[in-house]
Amino acid sequence: MTEPKQSAERFPPLLAQAIGFDAVLRLEATPGSSIVRYVARIxxxxxxGRIVQGGFVTAWLDNSMAYAVYARDPETTIASLDLTVSFLERIGQGPIVAQARVLRWGGRVVFLESELYPADAAGGPDTTRGPLTRATSTAMLVRSH
Known part of the structure; x- marks a missing residue:
C-alpha cells in the first residue's frame, strides 16, 4: 500500500511519539484491519510505574482503529462520535499490540472495534489469554475526495 502525502497530517509524528507508537505490523484493506504495536513507557x-494511565490505553485503541480505516480507504479519515472502552486487565510497561477492525462501513458512519494484547516474543499479539482491553467506536467518515 502506498501512503498518500497527507499521512503525516493524519498520524502526526509528535503525537505518535507521545503515545508510544512503535510500528504498524499489518494493514489489510478488506474489510479494513490493522495490527499496531505501542510501547508503554514509565x-x-x-x-x-505499574499501571498505564487509561487515557494512553484509550489513545492506542483509537489510533489503531484509525489505521483500520486507513487500510480500507487511505483517502478517508474519521471523527469519533463515541468510544467505549472496557479495561479487562491491568496494563504495565512494555510492548502492547492492538488489533483493530472495521465492523460495518456505511455511507457516512463506520463501526469499529479494537483489542489490546501483550506482545509475544516475535513482537506480535499474544492472544493466548484474551485481550487486556477492548473498545468499540462509532465514527463519522470524513472523505478527502
Missing amino acids: EHTHSG
Whole structure:
C-alpha cells in the first residue's frame, strides 16, 4: 500500500511519539484491519510505574482503529462520535499490540472495534489469554475526495 502525502497530517509524528507508537505490523484493506504495536513507557504510568494511565490505553485503541480505516480507504479519515472502552486487565510497561477492525462501513458512519494484547516474543499479539482491553467506536467518515 502506498501512503498518500497527507499521512503525516493524519498520524502526526509528535503525537505518535507521545503515545508510544512503535510500528504498524499489518494493514489489510478488506474489510479494513490493522495490527499496531505501542510501547508503554514509565511516563505513561501511575502507581509507581505499574499501571498505564487509561487515557494512553484509550489513545492506542483509537489510533489503531484509525489505521483500520486507513487500510480500507487511505483517502478517508474519521471523527469519533463515541468510544467505549472496557479495561479487562491491568496494563504495565512494555510492548502492547492492538488489533483493530472495521465492523460495518456505511455511507457516512463506520463501526469499529479494537483489542489490546501483550506482545509475544516475535513482537506480535499474544492472544493466548484474551485481550487486556477492548473498545468499540462509532465514527463519522470524513472523505478527502
